[in-house]
Amino acid sequence: MNATGALGRYGEELAARLLTEAGMTVLARNWRYGRAGEIDIVARDGDTVVICEVKTRRAGTFEHPMEAVTPAKAERLRHLAGGWLERHGGVPSGGVRIDLVGVVVPARGAPLVEHVRGVA
Template identity: 55%
Template sequence: MPTDDLGGRGERIAAAYLTHQGLRVLDRNWRCRDGEVDIVAREGSALVFCEVKTRRATGFGHPVEAVTPAKQRRLRVLAQRWLAAHDEHAPDLRFDVVGVLVRQSGPAEVTHLRGAFT
């Protein structure tokens, strides 16, 4: 499975997981000149900006470990851009990371870190 297909599959799995957990997905793969937000969702009074990382194995670490401080800074900027472009308001903003391990057999393993960084 090519990397692009793997990432797309992981994002579909993450969106389904978040929806099942009670979040309402507002946007997926939103892009601007500064990059892309994988998933924007609402949970109660919070807007949740989710970074999704997908891997086939943990040889290079768990997928959630791939969200570096630089990626965190970029996601904060992207959240500001998304808010400026949309008429959504919330008293709380949250940054989550969803790691998806896609195995050759069996179901994918999803790890959801709520409030992974500020």
């Protein structure tokens, strides 16, 4: 695995921990839907299925992780959410939500982890 891949996996691990500590249950990680792409984390928040995109950046890089969800990316996440629901029993009573976890890793010190609900 290259450095970028390792950084991404580290961010996903921090995100999964954050979601779990917030009371969610992680159902899947890195779930692939054919050629359409991959969902970083699928979780359950009560009766709601949460599709979670994780973006990890090193501190000082040009783009903040929260800026990474463009309209095209949001549309792809909605498509992937539909794929998950199709393969896992349809829309639950609490519906589906798309969240973003942004992770900024500084050169020193603890990473900053932000969770934003309902981004798309």
